[in-house]
Amino acid sequence: xxxxxxxxVNAQGESLTVEQAVANLQQREDTGLRYYAAWxxxxxxxxxxxxxxxxxxxxxxESDRAPDGGYPLxxxxxxxxxxxxxxxxxxxxxxxxxxxxxxxRESAAQALxxxxxxxxxxxxxxxxxGGVDAAVSVEGKPHLVQPYNAILEAxxxxxxxxxxxxxxxxxxxxxxxxQNAAARAMYQLTGDDxxxxxxxxxxxxxxxxxxxxxxxxxxxxxxxxxxxPIAATLAENSxxxxxxxxxxxxxxxxxxxxxxxxTPEAQRVLALMDDLx
Amino acid sequence: xxxxxxxxxxxxxPEAIPTLIRVLGYNNPGAAVAAxxxxxxxxxxxxxxxxxxxxxxNYGARAWAxxxxxxxxxPRALDxxxxxxxxxxxxxxxxxxxxxxxxxxxxxxxxxxVAEAQVQSLKALIQGxxxxxxxxxxAAVVGLQGLALAIHETPCTExxxxxxxxxxxxxxQDNALAVQARAKWALTTLADVASSR
Numbered sequence: 001x002x003x004x005x006x007x008x009v010n011a012q013g014e015s016l017t018v019e020q021a022v023a024n025l026q027q028r029e030d031t032g033l034r035y036y037a038a039w040x041x042x043x044x045x046x047x048x049x050x051x052x053x054x055x056x057x058x059x060x061x062e063s064d065r066a067p068d069g070g071y072p073l074x075x076x077x078x079x080x081x082x083x084x085x086x087x088x089x090x091x092x093x094x095x096x097x098x099x100x101x102x103x104x105r106e107s108a109a110q111a112l113x114x115x116x117x118x119x120x121x122x123x124x125x126x127x128x129x130g131g132v133d134a135a136v137s138v139e140g141k142p143h144l145v146q147p148y149n150a151i152l153e154a155x156x157x158x159x160x161x162x163x164x165x166x167x168x169x170x171x172x173x174x175x176x177x178x179q180n181a182a183a184r185a186m187y188q189l190t191g192d193d194x195x196x197x198x199x200x201x202x203x204x205x206x207x208x209x210x211x212x213x214x215x216x217x218x219x220x221x222x223x224x225x226x227x228x229p230i231a232a233t234l235a236e237n238s239x240x241x242x243x244x245x246x247x248x249x250x251x252x253x254x255x256x257x258x259x260x261x262x263t264p265e266a267q268r269v270l271a272l273m274d275d276l277x
Numbered sequence: 278x279x280x281x282x283x284x285x286x287x288x289x290x291p292e293a294i295p296t297l298i299r300v301l302g303y304n305n306p307g308a309a310v311a312a313x314x315x316x317x318x319x320x321x322x323x324x325x326x327x328x329x330x331x332x333x334x335n336y337g338a339r340a341w342a343x344x345x346x347x348x349x350x351x352p353r354a355l356d357x358x359x360x361x362x363x364x365x366x367x368x369x370x371x372x373x374x375x376x377x378x379x380x381x382x383x384x385x386x387x388x389x390x391v392a393e394a395q396v397q398s399l400k401a402l403i404q405g406x407x408x409x410x411x412x413x414x415x416a417a418v419v420g421l422q423g424l425a426l427a428i429h430e431t432p433c434t435e436x437x438x439x440x441x442x443x444x445x446x447x448x449x450q451d452n453a454l455a456v457q458a459r460a461k462w463a464l465t466t467l468a469d470v471a472s473s474r
Binding site: 208234235236237238241242245248249252253257258262266267270273274277 | 279306307310344347368369372373375376411412415416419448453454455457458459461462465
């Protein structure tokens with residue numbers, strides 16, 4: 001099925017105002033309303049002070065607990081803060097990397113990668129302690145001991161040159177998705193084409209999930225040589241278009257479009273996108 | 278399954294049409310691509326069944342069916358494309374319809390109906406360039422380029438200019454770089470055509 005953000009908005013039903021969302025987030029009676037409000041503030045990129053304050057406060061919430069002991073509201077608040085570009089969220093999010101809920105750590109790592117503040121690098125690197133040998137799965141859980149994908153991707157986004165030697169061994173982690181995240185980060189940190197090519201090869205995998213995740217990585221990296229392989233892989237056109245948008249826009253920024261003319265490379269990617277509509 | 282659908286599609290037999298349409302609802306992107314290819318190869322013969330079977334509940338299937346109709350370009354799909362390009366809640370459906378509106382085979386319409394139909398398409402596509410989703414705006418730009426090229430062959434060029442102006446606005450105002458770039462490319466293409474007139 002094609003992913004569709006619009007449908008998600010409609011499925012949630014009610015429409016909110018910013019004031020209502022902030023109030024919903026601050027009240028304590030209805031955890032469902034709080035959870036939805038946190039998502040909503042991120043979705044609509046609400047950056048006003050009281051909204052950001054309320055989200056930062058929600059990172060320490062104790063009232064909303066999942067059956068597994070996790071913190072649903074903290075997870076959503078961290079995700080939302082990743083979308084708001086507010087640097088004062090960085091320190092509280094770094095704190096979240098110590099939370100005993102795996103999914104809070106994952107959301108925080110993703111948010112820190114998105115916020116682009118290098119202060120987060122040492123705390124993220126800490127979570128790689130013990131290297132690949134320590135990066136094993138948790139018994140009875142569908143995940144590893146740390147959110148390695150999110151950590152590696154964040155280090156790549158943050159330009160953590162000092163982390164290259166810590167990241168490299170994860171290229172041979174037994175989980176394919178972790179290898180992909182390491183390849184993406186290594187490409188971002190070294191510019192070495194061979195890491196991009198590793199991900200391009202993934203587009204031939206028999207497993208649809210792996211093809212999808214490699215495609216999204218290549219789009220996020222803006223890896224131009226992947227344009228044709230992305231268009232040709234077996235996956236939804238919606239995801240291919242998002243990946244190609246990433247590739248195209250990275251290139252356009254590099255050549256300083258719209259001040260500069262469209263390059264033949266840009267036209268090549270546009271033609272591929274046209275065929276997927 | 279992808280291979281089986283591929284073989285069925287390759288037969289280009291009208292009796293395969295209902296099966297190919299059913300495959301669009303299987304939530305298997307590889308198989309759906311093969312089924313769309315098969316339906317598009319069958320062309321006009323597949324249009325009545327596609328129009329009839331458009332699945333109102335499964336938006337994944339509807340997106341593929343609209344895509345097939347758009348690629349076939351038969352103007353019998355005009356009403357459903359107009360309706361979905363601006364009114365469907367699923368962005369993948371609006372996207373496919375917007376492109377399709379620009380590439381209908383207008384010659385299949387009685388000549389008296391062409392102008393009115395093109396005006397309706399133009400309106401829907403201009404509205405499409407204001408869609409909240411970047412990919413729908415992108416598709417509307419592609420549709421506008423196609424429509425401009427079709428209009429260019431008729432004596433009335435007023436709408437050609439309208440399209441150029443709208444594309445100019447997209448280049449200047451859209452907040453997605455990919456959409457701006459596509460509009461710029463469309464303008465270049467249209468300028469080449471206009472100068473060779």
